[in-house]
Amino acid sequence: MLLAVAAGMYAVYHGPGGLTDIADRVHRTAVVLANGLRRQGIPVLTTTFFDTFQVRVEGAAHDVVSRAAASGINLRLVDADTVAIACDETTSRADVLTVWQAFGVEATDERLDRVDDATPELADASWRTSTFLTHPVFHAYRSETSMLRYLRTLSDKDVALDRSMIPLGSCTMKLNATTEMEPISWPEFADIHPFAPIEQAAGYLALIRQLESWLADVTGYDAVSLQPNAGSQGELAGLLAINAFHAANGDVGRNVCLIPASAHGTNAASAAMAGQRVVVVACDDAGNIDLGDLRAKLDLHAAKLAAIMITYPSTHGVFESTVAEVCAAVHDAGGQVYVDGANLNALVGLARPGRFGADVSHLNLHKTFCIPHGGGGPGVGPVAVRAHLAPFLPNHPLAAEAGPATGPGPVAGAPFGSAGVLPIPWAYIRLMGLDGLTRATQVAILSANYLARRLAASYPVLYTGRGGLVAHECIIDLRAITKESGVTVDDVAKRLIDYGFHAPTMSFPVAGTLMIEPTESEGLDELDRFVDAMVSIRAEIAKVASGEWSREDNPLHNAPHTAESIAGAWDRGYSRDLAAYPLASVRKAKYWPPVSRIDGAYGDRNLVCSCPAPSAYES
Amino acid sequence: MIPDDLRYTAEHEWVKVIDGGVRVGITDHAQEALGDIVFVTLPAPGTSVEAGQPLGEVESTKSVSDIYAPVSGEILARNDVLDARPELVNADAYGDGWMIEIKLADPSSVDGLLDAAAYTKLVSEG
Numbered sequence: 001m002l003l004a005v006a007a008g009m010y011a012v013y014h015g016p017g018g019l020t021d022i023a024d025r026v027h028r029t030a031v032v033l034a035n036g037l038r039r040q041g042i043p044v045l046t047t048t049f050f051d052t053f054q055v056r057v058e059g060a061a062h063d064v065v066s067r068a069a070a071s072g073i074n075l076r077l078v079d080a081d082t083v084a085i086a087c088d089e090t091t092s093r094a095d096v097l098t099v100w101q102a103f104g105v106e107a108t109d110e111r112l113d114r115v116d117d118a119t120p121e122l123a124d125a126s127w128r129t130s131t132f133l134t135h136p137v138f139h140a141y142r143s144e145t146s147m148l149r150y151l152r153t154l155s156d157k158d159v160a161l162d163r164s165m166i167p168l169g170s171c172t173m174k175l176n177a178t179t180e181m182e183p184i185s186w187p188e189f190a191d192i193h194p195f196a197p198i199e200q201a202a203g204y205l206a207l208i209r210q211l212e213s214w215l216a217d218v219t220g221y222d223a224v225s226l227q228p229n230a231g232s233q234g235e236l237a238g239l240l241a242i243n244a245f246h247a248a249n250g251d252v253g254r255n256v257c258l259i260p261a262s263a264h265g266t267n268a269a270s271a272a273m274a275g276q277r278v279v280v281v282a283c284d285d286a287g288n289i290d291l292g293d294l295r296a297k298l299d300l301h302a303a304k305l306a307a308i309m310i311t312y313p314s315t316h317g318v319f320e321s322t323v324a325e326v327c328a329a330v331h332d333a334g335g336q337v338y339v340d341g342a343n344l345n346a347l348v349g350l351a352r353p354g355r356f357g358a359d360v361s362h363l364n365l366h367k368t369f370c371i372p373h374g375g376g377g378p379g380v381g382p383v384a385v386r387a388h389l390a391p392f393l394p395n396h397p398l399a400a401e402a403g404p405a406t407g408p409g410p411v412a413g414a415p416f417g418s419a420g421v422l423p424i425p426w427a428y429i430r431l432m433g434l435d436g437l438t439r440a441t442q443v444a445i446l447s448a449n450y451l452a453r454r455l456a457a458s459y460p461v462l463y464t465g466r467g468g469l470v471a472h473e474c475i476i477d478l479r480a481i482t483k484e485s486g487v488t489v490d491d492v493a494k495r496l497i498d499y500g501f502h503a504p505t506m507s508f509p510v511a512g513t514l515m516i517e518p519t520e521s522e523g524l525d526e527l528d529r530f531v532d533a534m535v536s537i538r539a540e541i542a543k544v545a546s547g548e549w550s551r552e553d554n555p556l557h558n559a560p561h562t563a564e565s566i567a568g569a570w571d572r573g574y575s576r577d578l579a580a581y582p583l584a585s586v587r588k589a590k591y592w593p594p595v596s597r598i599d600g601a602y603g604d605r606n607l608v609c610s611c612p613a614p615s616a617y618e619s
Numbered sequence: 620m621i622p623d624d625l626r627y628t629a630e631h632e633w634v635k636v637i638d639g640g641v642r643v644g645i646t647d648h649a650q651e652a653l654g655d656i657v658f659v660t661l662p663a664p665g666t667s668v669e670a671g672q673p674l675g676e677v678e679s680t681k682s683v684s685d686i687y688a689p690v691s692g693e694i695l696a697r698n699d700v701l702d703a704r705p706e707l708v709n710a711d712a713y714g715d716g717w718m719i720e721i722k723l724a725d726p727s728s729v730d731g732l733l734d735a736a737a738y739t740k741l742v743s744e745g
Binding site for chain 1: 652653654655656657658678680681682705706
């Protein structure tokens with residue numbers, strides 16, 4: 001999210017005109033640099049270029065590259081006779097002169113001005129003629145003052161962690177602490193290129209190796225790769241390692257991946273991408289993996305079994321007591337065990353997947369280890385394996401340090417993935433220490449159980465494990481309530497907005513339910529504030545069920561209430577006051593939603609595509 | 620709402636015997652559980668389907684679910700109206716919301732499906 005927002009706001013601030021000016025300057029700099037070399041007899045090999053070109057220096061490429069490096073500029077050594085040079089908007093006049101010096105050509109300000117007579121090198125056909133960034137937002141903000149206010153306007157529309165808990169089950173919306181976040185904007189972390197010579201990244205490499213070893217320690221695995229940019233990429237990397245492991249053992253034809261019915265949808269998608277065939281294992285009434293069905297599927301597919309992908313604690317928010325048994329049965333059938341790390345926030349410091357029978361997991365550093373979440377990414381989804389899978393972790397053809405030589409290749413473009421955000425989990429683990437991480441897990445589980453117990457008086461909790469306890473999240477079941485009152489999970493989620501809360505996860509993994517994950521970051525006050533809102537909403541539902549309010553005219557069905565809807569004509573069967581301020585505490589800090597209820601089904605059924613019609617692409 | 624004259628599967632499809640084969644849709648219980656249906660993907664006539672295997676998908680605002688073939692055979696017809704009006708599955712699951720017609724590979728295969736009483740029991744046990 002962080003990097004996607006930064007890139008988006010760059011476009012908002014500069015707009016199409018600004019971006020074109022920047023591109024023109026980048027190109028002009030590259031042309032001046034190239035002409036300065038060409039006019040002193042150094043052939044430019046690239047005939048049409050924008051910002052990057054190659055030049056030929058017979059037998060001298062190593063010398064040129066090392067002279068430039070000594071002056072603080074990295075050029076690319078293509079081969080003994082060829083050097084590649086790339087410019088960007090930060091390339092200065094001084095940089096041009098430094099590069100010229102490295103090639104041994106005359107490098108003075110006067111000459112630079114003389115050479116700056118060049119016409120652009122781009123072929124005519126390469127120039128963009130179509131309009132872009134036509135939306136008004138890319139044309140409105142051109143000063144820091146106006147940009148600041150625009151950003152404030154956007155954040156005012158959000159229910160973010162700086163206003164309320166975000167109790168999204170399965171998402172682990174914990175605090176992204178400023179101390180952890182700030183360093184990623186420091187030039188020492190932000191300005192290095194992913195393919196800079198590794199000896200210039202010694203600090204980063206130390207940070208990466210430390211983080212790998214800490215994550216191995218926390219999970220009980222033997223080796224970790226930080227390359228995957230997301231949990232889904234981590235899953236793919238893990239399954240590719242399993243495929244390679246079976247292949248290396250001469251164990252051909254193992255392509256069946258067992259996935260419980262309760263799994264995240266990503267699991268099945270990753271298995272399909274890895275060339276495996278998905279076979280679903282049923283869950284019993286308590287939401288646990290059905291061991292009878294598992295044994296039947298194992299018998300049926302034993303010879304073809306590649307792996308099982310399970311989530312622990314399960315997506316039902318329960319520590320399944322049979323997890324070790326499941327792992328053992330799959331191993332006996334010759335399969336590997338993949339444990340999805342989505343719910344690692346319930347395990348850190350308490351249990352290690354690498355030690356209770358799993359062979360491989362991915363972690364979500366953007367959940368458990370404090371990197372802000374997706375929505376355009378990138379996150380970080382490291383893959384962690386036991387020793388027998390370590391030779392099959394991702395590697396990179398351009399960076400030996402990125403992984404084992406025996407690996408199956410990269411799963412991301414950059415050798416160390418989203419390295420730019422790794423200082424966040426590094427700082428988190430360093431700040432917390434192992435004791436702190438364990439305590440965080442305990443508090444996360446305690447908070448979820450506190451919510452489950454207090455909410456149980458108003459809403460049934462769908463699944464619990466031993467002792468009637470949940471893990472780090474709980475599912476409350478609204479299906480019976482919906483049947484009785486017509487009030488749906490959507491109504492409750494939207495009404496929570498009026499109370500100033502972000503909605504919990506809706507209808508996952510069970511339709512008609514809400515999944516709530518408070519995380520360790522929320523204090524008792526905030527948990528109580530949430531319970532108060534949910535209890536108050538339950539009382540509102542009762543009024544619909546009893547007929548005091550009609551099914552169409554009630555504050556749930558009409559939620560959320562915008563300021564505009566409150567200010568306008570009012571003919572509803574409940575008061576404006578109740579619509580906007582359902583609890584006294586809401587008066588202290590009111591969040592006003594920017595839009596009222598939208599018709600989601602209408603939107604899904606009536607796709608509006610803003611692209612030109614296909615005929616526009618006909619030549 | 621579980622009509623007596625239809626047969627059913629545990630995956631919540633209904634089957635109606637018609638001239639030359641069967642007509643298939645999803646049950647009222649299924650559409651209610653799925654919520655507002657926004658898109659239905661179905662195989663073209665002529666496609667062979669195998670009992671128990673997925674033959675298409677139904678997408679609601681909540682989720683995407685497989686539709687399973689209740690019987691083996693060949694697709695005779697598909698309800699193309701659902702392309703533009705998927706909400707018919709919500710409004711009239713047993714009528715205008717029908718999905719496909721199948722020519723049976725084995726005419727007796729319908730006998731193996733659940734009857735209304737058995738499906739009612741299955742749904743009530745939830």
